[in-house]
Amino acid sequence: MPNPWMPQALKADVGDHAPCDPEFPARAIAHITADREATAEAPLDLIPFANLMGFFTGSGSGQAPHILWDPFTGTFAQFLPATSRAKALFDAAGGTRTNRAGKVAIQIESLFFPHCLVNGKAFAKLIDTPCEGWADLHAWISSWGVPDVWPMGRPTSLSRNTCPADKWRTHGGWYAHAHVPENDHVDPGSWPTFASQPTDPSSAERPFEPFPGASFFQAGRKSPVIEGMHRRLVAEHCDRYTSHAGLDVWGAGDVRSYTAWQQKLGFVGNAADGVPGRFSWDRLEVPKV
Incomplete structure (x- = not known):
């Protein structure tokens, strides 16, 4: 059985699990957080992942998806297992139970809104971002039998295109929030393309x-x-060192700088304690020495 919890994601279980409807085919539903209204003339800073x-x-929590994805850093948080329904869709009483409609119905919220500012650069569409982590996300969702098809077409604009009821019942694959019956949203506006041969990221050989x-x-x-970690923290703009002497010796500057890295990934409170853990270390990608 595939892993209900995405291995690369911070596990933030909100509870209240409930089953999906297995008479529907497996599907994934793409959202953007759309948490600010910006324009090309007046871009706005991206809301922090944390x-x-x-x-x-x-x-x-009553609107939680399965996955929150930061396409700028490749950071993920997961709030519900793939085997449970999520809650990010409007679900009319007596309707298709949109949140449950599928052997799995995995919902992804990408941390993005049009014309968001990141490090001084504005991004009009999700596909303009680095889409860091997309290969990992796609591989995990594919492991649940979600086919690489968009029954209503891959989204290319912020426009509404509601899926007919018969197609929703019978066609698995990827849907935009803009396609889901009973809903009125127009997101995500764009989405990255599928890799031709997705691989399991947990088994891939990595030079780190x-x-x-x-x-x-x-x-x-x-x-x-x-020393390799020190250089990567500096490259990631998490330099909190007072000196760059003794690069290969663990000290207080490393703790401060690693705390900044954990915070950049979305860790808060005691989780950003400056001590490397597997998730944050793998994301730092320290070259092999």
């Missing part, structure tokens, strides 16, 4: 240092791995 994660685990374990990171530890 804010949206906090919303879906707090007051917005494997996570050495949290106990590796002790004061005074000297290693070329720590």
Whole structure:
């Protein structure tokens, strides 16, 4: 059986699991968070990943998707297992139970709105972003039998195109929020293309240092791995060092800088303690030494 929890995602289970409707084919539904209204003339800063994660685990849990995806960093949070329905769709009483309509009905919210600003650059469409992590997300969803087809066409604009009831009942694959019956949204506006041969990211050979374990990171530890980490933190604009001497020795500057990296990924509170964990380490991609 595929993994109900995406291995690359921060697990943030909101509970209230409920089954899907297996008489429908497997599907995925693409959303954008659309949490600000910006224009080409007046772009606005992207909302931090941690804010949206906090919303879906707090007051917005009644609207939670399965996955929150940051296409700028490749960070994910997952709020419900793939085997449960999510809650990001309007579901009319007596209708098709849109949130449950599928052997799986995996809902993805991409952290994006048109004309968002990231590092001083504006992005008009989701496909204009780096789409970091898309291969991992696509591979996990494909593992649940969701075919690489858009029954209503791949979204290319913010426009409404409601799926007919018979097609919704019989065709699996990918749907835009703009396609879902009973809903009135027009998102996501665009979506990345499918890889021709998706691979399992957990088994792919990667040219990066494997996570050495949290106990590796002790004061005074000297290693070329720590130097590689130091350089990657600087490259990711998480430089909180007061000196760049002794690059290969673990110290207080590493803790501060790694905390900044964890916060960039969306960690908050005690989860951003400056001690590397497997998720944040894998995302840092420290080159092999």
